[in-house]
Amino acid sequence: MSAHMQPSSRGGTLVMVLYLAFLILPIYWLVNMSLKTNFEINTTVTLWPNDITFEHYIKIFTDASWYSGYINSLTYVALNTVISITLALPAAYAFSRYSFVGEKHLFFWLLSNRMAPPAVFALPFFNLYSAIGLFDTPWAVALAHCLFNVPLAVWILEGFMSGVPREIDETAAIDGYSFPRFFIKIFMPLIASGIGVAAFFCFMFSWVELLLARTLTASNAKPIAVTMTRTVSAAGMDWGLLAAAGVLTIIPGALVIWFVRNYIAKGFALGRV
């Protein structure tokens, strides 16, 4: 690595330290609050819990309405990721390898759905999924999130696939591979990191979205993020419980980041660097 690629100045290190501190500070405060009693939260501002307590976490793990929220969320996120990637793989291959009638318009139309405001779709989705009997099931949320995740997955995978030389396809055809066999045995391993990155992004955008998830569920499939909005009780806000639930929603994301940390930067560039 050349000298220029090194964080050449003390200024660079300072920028990083300040920026990372800025990122961590609010999260530290949330964790701190989740370990305090509500009495301590409401009466004083303390930098660490004087009277450390796990009561909020215990409540979440023992109360079915809380932990089922996590299970519901993870169910529709997993369903959505699988559906999005499975459908996007062949489509991305088509976009990366062939020209066809309407190619450019189709690609733009797909992309425009990634950009459509979920608020526009909330009410019509409610009507649609009620009409076909999927309302309040994980399927409704998983399918609704396909609206923006499928186009995104196509976009990312197309970028990675275009990086694979076309000679490989041709050689495989000459060697007598059928298309499905070539695609699964040879092509998919070549873009494995791209599939991982696309899955990461589908997970991410399905996990963080709330507006549609909230509109499409009532009680059975209610996601954790919605359960959290119930912490207002007669005695006021249950801040400690809210903070503990918040901390728990950060954990799945943090785990996923850890697994894909080497691909994050390339992934955020959607395979287009």
Place this chain on the structure above:
Amino acid sequence: MDKPVNNRAWLLVAPVFLIVAFSAIVPIMTVVNYSVQDTFGNNQFFWNGLGWFQELLDPSTELGGRFLDALWRNLLFSAIILAIEVPLGILVALSMPREGWKVAATLVVMALPLLIPWNVVGTIWQVFARADIGLAGWAINALGIDYNYTGDPLAAWITIVVMDVWHWTSLVALLCYAGLKSIPDAYYQAARIDGASRWAVFTTIQLPKMKRVLLIAVLLRFMDSFMIYTEPFVLTGGGPGNATTFLSIDLVKIALGQFDLGKAAAMSLVYNLIVLALCWVFYTVMTNTGTERRQEENPA
């Protein structure tokens, strides 16, 4: 690098086409249907023609004024966060460590805010910025500055902007970092031999190489900030007053709060058309930059 023409490729695209059409076209038709009708509840609908659209696009009416206000507010918000997040993101990307365990640690911390559910982002900033229980709110007030984001519109705006910078700057930074990593060492060596200044290296080598990823960053940040809903909804609920009521918040208030389906539908369509138009502009710019680059790399 011309791709072979093959219309059977449609077979491979068909599943994606069908599911996105199911999720996009069916609901949009519902919206179109609502937008030309009025309802007094009980599922009774009356033909209203283009009435809602006329009202929406005429700023002198209650609905039109409200829409225009929310639109300006949203454009201002997008402009502010882009003006902060893009330069800051570039600066962070340039300052990032390049080797060793620090890279992985930095990447993980930076990506963390991106994977927090949006309402939890709102919650985090709520408990962080509240004057009574939050560290930031408490500290600012302790310094003698009167700060209360639930009562003061300016404080509410600043809080939401800082929250968005916290939430999304890393996206810009990670994109730029990916762009920087693709620059071959030889470029830097050449620059060193030529005795180029740090600034010259930035403007002639690093910035041009980041152009493509920066476009993606600006596109994503603009679009996402233009449809921001959950974070300000949790933090301020659109208040104080209407100070932070952005387009999506206003739309959901009308649609699910007041159940004014006709108005909400007309607003949805206009809102969606604005997004579509902006999206088209960005897409054209992006694909043109893409072709330019390909031509640079493979002349002739």
